[in-house]
Amino acid sequence: MTDHKRFLLVLRRMGTGGIEQATRTLACALAKAGHDVHLLVMKGGMCQEEMPAQVTVHCLDVDRISRRGWGLVMHVAERLVLSPLVKGSGFIWRSKRCSKAFAHFVHALEQQYGHLDLILIRGQGAFESLGKFNDLRAWRVVESVTGRFPPNRRGRWLTRALYQDKQVLCVSQGVQHALLEYLHGQNVTLSRSEVLYNAVPxxxxxxxxxxxxxxxxxxxxxxxxxxxxxxxxxxxxxxxxxxxxxxxxxxxxxxxxxxxxxxxxxxxxxxxxxxxxxxxxxxxxxxxxxxxxxxxxxxxxxxxxxxxxxxxxxxxxxxxxxxxxxxxxxxxxxxxxxxxxxxxxxxxxxxxxxxxxxxxxxxxxxxxxPFTEAIIIRQLLELTSLAMDMETPHAHPA
CATH class of the missing domain: 3.40.50.2000 (Glycogen Phosphorylase B;)
Structure with missing residues (x-):
């Protein structure tokens, strides 16, 4: 399968850790293979010069953008009322705003560049901000099971907000096993779970x-x-x-x-x-x-x-x-x-x-x-085919 595809990779911020390194590698490999690659950094930004010219870098503080208009009223309510009311719930209220702003970004991106075939959201911070973004092309990439919540009613509610009915890619079978075990204990189910190793150049x-x-x-x-x-x-x-x-x-x-x-x-x-x-x-x-x-x-x-x-x-x-x-x-x-x-x-x-x-x-x-770029890209292309086989609605926040 060598058809040209369009990918959007999403990170909360760009640093020097393993998640960022893996994202850079994947973006470069996809671009080298002839695909259209877009990278969104939601905090701190980065220079286009840090990536090959074939990778289009977007820097958009989704949280800040979402605070405009009524979003600012919602933000104040979150900080002063909702978050103190339920400990640890801040990301849930924030994701309502951010997911809507992100959906608008995706729509504008597709208006300018064309249809996206796959959206990969990487890292706990990005998960939390975009928890209400639902699209059959979107997959959460899990590097480790972080941010575990206690096995009680509040913990189950918070866990559901992050993972319920989501499509998840785990970077190893070990991570997948740990995640599914944790979610089972919280009575949370995924829509789909696959293993996709990080590529090595x-x-x-x-x-x-x-x-x-x-x-x-x-x-x-x-x-x-x-x-x-x-x-x-x-x-x-x-x-x-x-x-x-x-x-x-x-x-x-x-x-x-x-x-x-x-x-x-x-x-x-x-x-x-x-x-x-x-x-x-x-x-x-x-x-x-x-x-x-x-x-x-x-x-x-x-x-x-x-x-x-x-x-x-x-x-x-x-x-x-x-x-x-x-x-x-x-x-x-x-x-x-x-x-x-x-x-x-x-x-x-x-x-x-x-x-x-x-x-x-x-x-x-x-x-x-098993970790070479060609193998990982082939597996990603199989995921795009899976999305095409399903009825794909327009990106929208729940």
Missing amino acids: VEHIQQQALQPATPSFEQPYLVHVGRLVPVKNQRRLLHAYQIAVEHGLEHDLLIIGDGSERAELEMLSEALGLNHKVHFLGSQANPYPWVKQADAFVLSSNFEGLGLVLIEALALGTPCVACDVPGGIREILIGEQHRLLAAPDEQALAEKMLEAVSHPLPVQEAWVA
Whole structure:
């Protein structure tokens, strides 16, 4: 199926996290494949120069726009009366306004550019703002089950506002299982649920990895790439690395990334006596040269919706050690790679680091194949066909 399609990708804001990275990759891949791609950023904006010319970027503060006229009266009522009346319900009232404004945006977009074939809404913030937007072409992309509400009457009502009768794409089977389990407990049902992995630009990554790594390291090393935040649990990584060093690991450890935990992690490294072995390189626009030259990639997260960094490492021929935690990691590290999955504790992770360097695991190209852009685009095109087979009403807020 090679017909030209028109896509709208929606984000609350554009930053440097995994959701934003996955959205950029998908937008570029769709445009490269000849499709018409539109990206809407609802907060903060972004420059068109940040995306290829083939991707049309729209920056529209839907919340602010929706406060005009009677919308301002509604906004004041939400803040002063409705939200205080029911704790956590602010997004429900806001979505009534925002969904209507978004529907007007979609209508104007189609008037100018033509019919949209698929609308992908990504991230909890976008879900909350557009909860009342209903269209058979619209899918919510779920990276993780965040914003869980308590299993009571109020919690069920809030959960229904986000998910009831919605079409949902989960970035892994692990996320899908967790979401459906949570929704079942809240007595909420989806209209449809599918798994769509985030795409990885394999060729681009491999080209980027050919650039020189500065600073360079002669000593063999392990590498970790990720935001330095609690969910990534680099504390466990450092403690496990210390154990591995005490048991004979001679490799250094490179940590690429930045975040709220960096200062404390650097102090922990010093306290553990690892300053001469652990190198904090900060955030790097191109981490791939270091990843390619590493003997193994190590991931210590408490949860990974999918684990894009693992796929990227495998695309560069670097074997991966990871904690066996909820999410999509087991869907990436398949087959023989299971032997490098560690229980989520320091001792087990240390043992797998040692195993990775003492018994190297050759990476197979087939392990990366399910996450390539061509495969993901083909699956998206199947979703557009599904929408065409159904009677599609005009976009409208409920």
